[in-house]
Amino acid sequence: MKLALLWTDIMVWFLVISLLVWSRVIARSPQVKKQWHTIFKSSIAMASAIILLFYLLFTLLDSIHLRFATLPTETKSEQVQYGEIVSLLDLLFTHNIESTERTYSAPFATHEYASSIVVDENGVTKQENLPLKHVSDGNNIVSESIFAIFIGLIIGGSLIFVHMVWRKKRGFKSELPWRTAYLTLLFLVVTFTWFYMLSYHYHVLGTDKVGGDVLYQSLKSIRTGVLIGILTTLIMLPVAIILGVSAGLFGGWVDDVIQYLYTTLSSIPGVLLIAAGVLSMQVMMDNNPGWFETTLERSDLRLLFLIMILGITSWTGLCRLLRAETLKISQIEFVTAAKAFGVGKLTIIRRHIIPNLMHIILISVVLDFSGLVLAEAVLSYVGVGVDPTMHSWGNMINQARLEMAREPMVWWSLFSAFIFMFILVLAANLLSDRIQTVLDPRNKS
Amino acid sequence: MFAYIVRRILYAIPILIGVNLITFILFFMVNSPDDMARAQLGAKQVTPELIQSWKEDKGYDKPLFINSEAGGVSTVTNTLFVQESLKLFSFNFGFSDANRDIGSDIKERMVPSLAIALPTFMIALITNISLALLLVLFRGSALDTSMMIIAVMIMSVSGLFYIIAGQVLFSKIWHWVPISGYESGWSGIKFIILPVMIGVFAGIGSGVRWYRSIFLEQINQDYVRTARAKGLSELRVLFGHVLRNGMLPILTGVVVVIPTLFMGSLIMESFFGIPGLGSYTIDAINSQDFAIVKAMVFLGSVLYIVGLILTDISYTLFDPRVKLS
Numbered sequence: 025m026k027l028a029l030l031w032t033d034i035m036v037w038f039l040v041i042s043l044l045v046w047s048r049v050i051a052r053s054p055q056v057k058k059q060w061h062t063i064f065k066s067s068i069a070m071a072s073a074i075i076l077l078f079y080l081l082f083t084l085l086d087s088i089h090l091r092f093a094t095l096p097t098e099t100k101s102e103q104v105q106y107g108e109i110v111s112l113l114d115l116l117f118t119h120n121i122e123s124t125e126r127t128y129s130a131p132f133a134t135h136e137y138a139s140s141i142v143v144d145e146n147g148v149t150k151q152e153n154l155p156l157k158h159v160s161d162g163n164n165i166v167s168e169s170i171f172a173i174f175i176g177l178i179i180g181g182s183l184i185f186v187h188m189v190w191r192k193k194r195g196f197k198s199e200l201p202w203r204t205a206y207l208t209l210l211f212l213v214v215t216f217t218w219f220y221m222l223s224y225h226y227h228v229l230g231t232d233k234v235g236g237d238v239l240y241q242s243l244k245s246i247r248t249g250v251l252i253g254i255l256t257t258l259i260m261l262p263v264a265i266i267l268g269v270s271a272g273l274f275g276g277w278v279d280d281v282i283q284y285l286y287t288t289l290s291s292i293p294g295v296l297l298i299a300a301g302v303l304s305m306q307v308m309m310d311n312n313p314g315w316f317e318t319t320l321e322r323s324d325l326r327l328l329f330l331i332m333i334l335g336i337t338s339w340t341g342l343c344r345l346l347r348a349e350t351l352k353i354s355q356i357e358f359v360t361a362a363k364a365f366g367v368g369k370l371t372i373i374r375r376h377i378i379p380n381l382m383h384i385i386l387i388s389v390v391l392d393f394s395g396l397v398l399a400e401a402v403l404s405y406v407g408v409g410v411d412p413t414m415h416s417w418g419n420m421i422n423q424a425r426l427e428m429a430r431e432p433m434v435w436w437s438l439f440s441a442f443i444f445m446f447i448l449v450l451a452a453n454l455l456s457d458r459i460q461t462v463l464d465p466r467n468k469s
Numbered sequence: 470m471f472a473y474i475v476r477r478i479l480y481a482i483p484i485l486i487g488v489n490l491i492t493f494i495l496f497f498m499v500n501s502p503d504d505m506a507r508a509q510l511g512a513k514q515v516t517p518e519l520i521q522s523w524k525e526d527k528g529y530d531k532p533l534f535i536n537s538e539a540g541g542v543s544t545v546t547n548t549l550f551v552q553e554s555l556k557l558f559s560f561n562f563g564f565s566d567a568n569r570d571i572g573s574d575i576k577e578r579m580v581p582s583l584a585i586a587l588p589t590f591m592i593a594l595i596t597n598i599s600l601a602l603l604l605v606l607f608r609g610s611a612l613d614t615s616m617m618i619i620a621v622m623i624m625s626v627s628g629l630f631y632i633i634a635g636q637v638l639f640s641k642i643w644h645w646v647p648i649s650g651y652e653s654g655w656s657g658i659k660f661i662i663l664p665v666m667i668g669v670f671a672g673i674g675s676g677v678r679w680y681r682s683i684f685l686e687q688i689n690q691d692y693v694r695t696a697r698a699k700g701l702s703e704l705r706v707l708f709g710h711v712l713r714n715g716m717l718p719i720l721t722g723v724v725v726v727i728p729t730l731f732m733g734s735l736i737m738e739s740f741f742g743i744p745g746l747g748s749y750t751i752d753a754i755n756s757q758d759f760a761i762v763k764a765m766v767f768l769g770s771v772l773y774i775v776g777l778i779l780t781d782i783s784y785t786l787f788d789p790r791v792k793l794s
Contacts (some may be wrong), residue, residue: 114596146559177578182662209738241552258484284483284484284487285487286486287484288487288488288491289491290489290773291488291769291770291774292491292492292766292769292773293729293732293765293766293769293773295735296765296766296769297491297766299754299762300492300495300496300763301495301760302758303495303754303759303762304495304496307504309745311504315527320608394624394625398627398628401627401629402627402628402629402736405629405736406736406751406754407754407755408754410619417627418728421629421633425629425633428633428636428637428641433637438630438633442626442627442629442630446625446626446627446629446630449542449624449625449626449627450621452621453621453624453625454621457621
């Protein structure tokens with residue numbers, strides 16, 4: 025067994041670590057700490073944050089990739105052969121990956137969705153719905169559900185208990201809405217355990233055209249969606265901050281050049297620029313097959329390029345905002361005073377400018393997140409999204425869309441993709457609303 | 470005013486050159502003429518001579534940026550970049566891979582695009598502003614709060630969902646309108662209603678929230694308090710003062726969009742089978758027709774810049790304090 029490091033994995037973990045470091049750093053400032061406290065005083069914000077963390081957990085589970093050594097065959101030498109790259113999430117759902125059906129089946133169905141023509145032992149041809157291969161008839165769904173929910177309650181309850189004990193020990197006397205947080209957590213844990221335990225005997229959300237499990241696909245898509253949402257920002261932030269601040273602070277020809285740059289980029293219609301970028305990237309990847317070993321690495325590389333292209337096209341808006349704000353801040357007395365004292369430009373930027381831009385950066389990061397998650401679906405539909413072999417909500421919608429014409433409809437694939445996406449985007453929107461209300465200085469009144 | 474517009478148009482030229490440079494780099498450096506020739510001529514045995522003749526045929530045999538063989542000014546001008554840019558600047562888009570004139574294709578497809586985009590834009594503008602005014606009138610009430618929650622929910626649903634759900638409900642189950650297609654003239658209305666309605670509905674969440682925040686910003690201003698103090702009814706205050714003063718920020722966001730309406734909507738048009746520029750672009754992307762994509766990028770940028778200039782001009786019309794110079 026060895027660890028397989030994909031490019032996006034490295035970036036995700038880098039991001040998580042830097043987020044942790046950043047939260048340590050801001051925890052030192054009592055003022056910022058109080059601001060975050062105010063944000064999470066709203067129970068909606070708290071619940072949204074828990075949901076987002078749950079999605080992040082799946083992203084991280086899906087971002088540790090392993091390769092297992094396959095059994096050495098006789099013809100091969102001692103060199104260890106490695107099989108497919110699998111993530112921790114894949115390991116959790118091995119039973120669903122292996123148990124593919126022949127074609128569509130509805131959620132919790134025991135038989136195939138479409139009838140097929142069979143010849144029975146008497147030689148009579150008839151049409152019937154074949155039973156699913158991996159669903160046995162003898163299961164009692166009610167008792168299994170009750171058992172699963174019971175287990176879920178125990179897991180969720182013990183998590184909450186641990187947290188309560190920890191809180192008591194630390195002696196917090198905070199008025200944060202912990203009850204909402206616990207309820208959200210309990211709900212998520214119970215739902216997931218229920219789905220997970222039943223997934224051993226059923227296809228909880230049905231199967232798709234080639235018999236793949238929809239629940240597994242939806243969960244795998246979380247990583248793609250979250251990655252596009254956060255990594256794009258990670259790539260775009262340094263560019264936007266550096267260019268925006270220097271344009272606002274230095275003025276003159278620097279300002280002119282940077283303004284020219286972002287006006288030019290933003291005048292190209294976004295989708296077209298992305299499409300042009302992705303098309304060129306495809307050609308480039310076709311010309312360099314040596315960049316990747318497996319299809320997974322290929323689709324990962326493509327995801328990385330897509331994220332970069334999205335980053336290149338999306339920094340202009342934030343850059344414009346930051347430039348205007350820097351211009352405003354650099355006119356304020358404390359900056360003038362710092363300049364008069366002979367404080368270096370870099371120190372001024374670090375001590376006076378950046379802290380005062382933080383709220384704009386933060387608001388735009390959370391606002392962009394939901395937009396990017398939704399954009400992924402549209403881009404995949406247009407054909408310039410992630411690799412078609414990659415699990416993503418956009419690809420799920422794209423594949424299932426044509427089946428709406430069937431009679432009766434095959435709705436579960438679409439439905440699952442939309443619901444998973446909706447919950448994520450709704451949570452992000454609600455949280456960003458709250459952050460905006462608290463951090464935006466215009467709302468101080 | 471006239472001098473200002475001329476200056477703005479002159480200022481647009483370097484931007485368009487920049488746009489050209491970006492598309493040129495994407496299309497010719499990453500995807501060199503040799504690659505294009507190979508893709509066009511097929512995977513079968515392609516000889517260098519064939520590639521060369523294809524390149525000469527299409528005019529791609531010149532060097533990319535610097536032609537060292539030609540002396541003088543033509544070192545720079547007799548290159549692929551300058552030649553291609555000049556063609557675009559004269560709106561000569563050349564021919565697509567299927568050997569159709571892109572310019573006339575665009576002209577033809579503009580009408581269906583506008584038939585969808587224009588009604589969507591107008592109806593959305595009116596509904597969003599009136600809903601926002603309604604919410605501002607009842608600000609802080611249960612209606613306001615619940616509508617804001619609904620708005621966030623509408624925003625959080627993927628646009629694809631509205632299209633698919635709309636098609637299934639209105640066309641497949643209730644058979645009110647045909648599922649897709651297009652016809653010119655008044656008989657085509659039945660094809661247009663559904664995409665327009667879906668377009669309006671999908672944008673209502675973010676639209677109402679945006680207009681509401683603009684109006685709320687106005688409502689805390691001193692002049693509104695004065696207007697109320699002199700005894701104006703709340704409705705008069707809203708329409709006479711808040712709406713009029715909110716016009717300026719609204720214009721910034723709205724006018725810039727108007728010219729880009731010509732580009733059509735990618736998703737809408739391809740779902741509803743409307744032969745507009747949006748579906749034209751999607752088809753081009755899917756068949757990797759670089760000439761069309763390039764033409765659309767250029768057209769989109771021109772329209773965006775026109776939008777920016779129109780925004781500035783509209784300022785002077787609505788706010789007498791703004792003088793362009």
